[in-house]
Amino acid sequence: MIKRKKNVFVRFITNPKVQPFLSVILPVALGLFIFILWQTQVLHKLLHTDTFTLPLPSQINQIIGDNIPKIITNVKSTVLVAVIGLTIGSLIGYLIAVIATVFPKWGAGGLSIVAAFNAIPIVALAPVMTNWTKDVSKDASVRSMVAKILVVMIVSIATMSVNAYRGLNDLPVFSLDLMKSYAAKRRIVFLKLRLPNSVPYIFTALRVGVPSSVISAIVSEYFAEYITGVGRQIRENIVIAQYATAWAYIAVACIIGISMYCILMIFEGILLRNRRS
Amino acid sequence: MSEMLKEEWKKEIEIKIDDVCMSFKDNSGNDVQALNHINLAIHKGEFISLLGPSGCGKTTLLRTIADLLEPTTGKVRISGMTPKEIRLQQKFGIVFQSPVLFEWRTVKKNVELPLEIMYWSKEERSKQADKMLELVGLTKFADHYPKQLSGGMQQRVGIARAFGIKPNILLMDEPFSALDEFTKEKLHDDLLKMWRETNKTVIFVTHNIQEAVYLSDKVCVLSPHPGRLSAVVDIDLERPRNIRMKESQHFTDLVAKVRNSFEGGSL
Numbered sequence: 001m002i003k004r005k006k007n008v009f010v011r012f013i014t015n016p017k018v019q020p021f022l023s024v025i026l027p028v029a030l031g032l033f034i035f036i037l038w039q040t041q042v043l044h045k046l047l048h049t050d051t052f053t054l055p056l057p058s059q060i061n062q063i064i065g066d067n068i069p070k071i072i073t074n075v076k077s078t079v080l081v082a083v084i085g086l087t088i089g090s091l092i093g094y095l096i097a098v099i100a101t102v103f104p105k106w107g108a109g110g111l112s113i114v115a116a117f118n119a120i121p122i123v124a125l126a127p128v129m130t131n132w133t134k135d136v137s138k139d140a141s142v143r144s145m146v147a148k149i150l151v152v153m154i155v156s157i158a159t160m161s162v163n164a165y166r167g168l169n170d171l172p173v174f175s176l177d178l179m180k181s182y183a184a185k186r187r188i189v190f191l192k193l194r195l196p197n198s199v200p201y202i203f204t205a206l207r208v209g210v211p212s213s214v215i216s217a218i219v220s221e222y223f224a225e226y227i228t229g230v231g232r233q234i235r236e237n238i239v240i241a242q243y244a245t246a247w248a249y250i251a252v253a254c255i256i257g258i259s260m261y262c263i264l265m266i267f268e269g270i271l272l273r274n275r276r277s
Numbered sequence: 278m279s280e281m282l283k284e285e286w287k288k289e290i291e292i293k294i295d296d297v298c299m300s301f302k303d304n305s306g307n308d309v310q311a312l313n314h315i316n317l318a319i320h321k322g323e324f325i326s327l328l329g330p331s332g333c334g335k336t337t338l339l340r341t342i343a344d345l346l347e348p349t350t351g352k353v354r355i356s357g358m359t360p361k362e363i364r365l366q367q368k369f370g371i372v373f374q375s376p377v378l379f380e381w382r383t384v385k386k387n388v389e390l391p392l393e394i395m396y397w398s399k400e401e402r403s404k405q406a407d408k409m410l411e412l413v414g415l416t417k418f419a420d421h422y423p424k425q426l427s428g429g430m431q432q433r434v435g436i437a438r439a440f441g442i443k444p445n446i447l448l449m450d451e452p453f454s455a456l457d458e459f460t461k462e463k464l465h466d467d468l469l470k471m472w473r474e475t476n477k478t479v480i481f482v483t484h485n486i487q488e489a490v491y492l493s494d495k496v497c498v499l500s501p502h503p504g505r506l507s508a509v510v511d512i513d514l515e516r517p518r519n520i521r522m523k524e525s526q527h528f529t530d531l532v533a534k535v536r537n538s539f540e541g542g543s544l
Contacts (some may be wrong), residue, residue, distance in 0.1 A: 181345070182442075
């Protein structure tokens with residue numbers, strides 16, 4: 001009897017029709033479970049903390065609701081930095097990959113140097129950029145913005161150039177021979193083979209680049225001269241011990257990251273829909 | 278085309294392989310003789326197989342004809358021209374071991390790819406692709422993407438693409454080796470039908486003796502270490518061929534004859 005019950009259960013969870021739902025339901029259930037522990041203060045007991053340092057979800061929600069206009073201003077600032085930095089950085093990164101492909105002799109070597117930018121910590125980069133952009137504008141908000149965009153840009157360049165280079169050069173077997181047999185010129189090979197082949201790799205880069213651009217924007221806000229952005233609000237509120245407000249901005253930062261990632265996934269789903277079996 | 282005219286065509290030598298040698302350096306720096314003094318004349322409109330075990334240089338020889346490789350010594354002449362000149366005139370149709378379809382293009386757009394490179398007009402491209410897809414029986418799948426097709430269907434698209442450019446010479450490098458037996462037999466007959474209708478010279482690389490005998494006018498047997506041409510066996514089975522012929526004594530005899538012509542006897 002018991003054995004039969006187990007079989008039904010195993011059959012249910014391994015059913016291919018049920019699995020997509022399970023892969024959504026299980027993480028959501030886990031999240032809800034943690035929220036319940038948090039809201040009922042079980043979490044506080046486990047972590048030996050109090051509702052002042054770790055405010056309840058209901059409190060955080062309350063603060064978000066009360067400060068919507070102010071939050072929107074800060075979100076705009078952060079998203080603007082992340083999106084502009086990511087866009088410019090990715091374009092430059094792609095361009096570097098193209099140049100490295102066109103000049104293969106030093107291309108791969110040059111690319112490893114660019115890839116090394118990936119290893120520079122944002123925490124180190126942000127103050128340097130703030131210092132470098134001192135004279136860009138008389139307006140503190142503008143020069144802060146430029147400094148933050150530069151940080152996001154540098155982080156994005158490395159990710160994109162390495163992935164795009166792979167997309168431009170990891171071609172299907174025999175595809176170069178095929179193009180050669182058609183006497184296709186380099187320009188044609190680039191336009192009809194390398195470029196379209198690199199599209200999925202662009203998305204691979206953006207899957208890393210989108211979250212890291214939000215993180216870079218938030219961290220660089222900590223060191224910026226002008227006080228604005230979700231990251232800066234987290235810092236300012238922790239300094240004045242407004243933990244509930246700080247947590248509200250942490251929640252908002254999560255939402256920004258998740259929404260931008262979702263938008264990327266939707267674009268990827270549309271643009272790459274034919275490449276999957 | 279009348280049989281007589283076809284016979285006439287066959288007399289004209291199209292491809293002349295003249296004392297071709299090819300050597301590589303392997304990873305440990307030793308010279309490897311991939312092709313050793315190959316001499317071969319291929320007539321216009323012939324269906325030739327290059328048959329041999331792995332390492333006999335059959336693919337190397339095919340790639341030399343296609344100007345994807347240059348021989349170390351010796352030369353290949355095609356209608357009096359170098360392979361490079363023929364390649365630059367876009368007169369080679371090539372089918373590889375894998376279909377090499379571009380996954381971002383529909384089936385039809387894949388067939389149109391070489392025609393785009395050759396600057397055909399949009400209408401002509403579309404017309405030609407439709408015609409080729411009809412020949413390989415994939416009209417219904419014109420707007421599908423490669424990943425939606427089975428391996429056999431993908432290889433058919435590759436064949437349609439190769440025939441589409443109206444090549445003089447069709448080079449096929451083990452095109453059916455990854456397919457199951459049933460699909461393979463169907464594609465053999467489709468290929469022979471297309472060959473008969475278009476009168477191309479076909480050079481077909483394979484390691485399958487039955488396949489070589491069934492398809493070809495001549496089977497060129499290559500032996501490895503060093504890669505050399507050990508025999509050319511004429512296949513005088515009547516055309517058009519059909520699957521029943523594989524059960525005939527004559528077919529079996531030819532297969533045995535080909536097998537026995539490998540140097541070193543048993544493989």
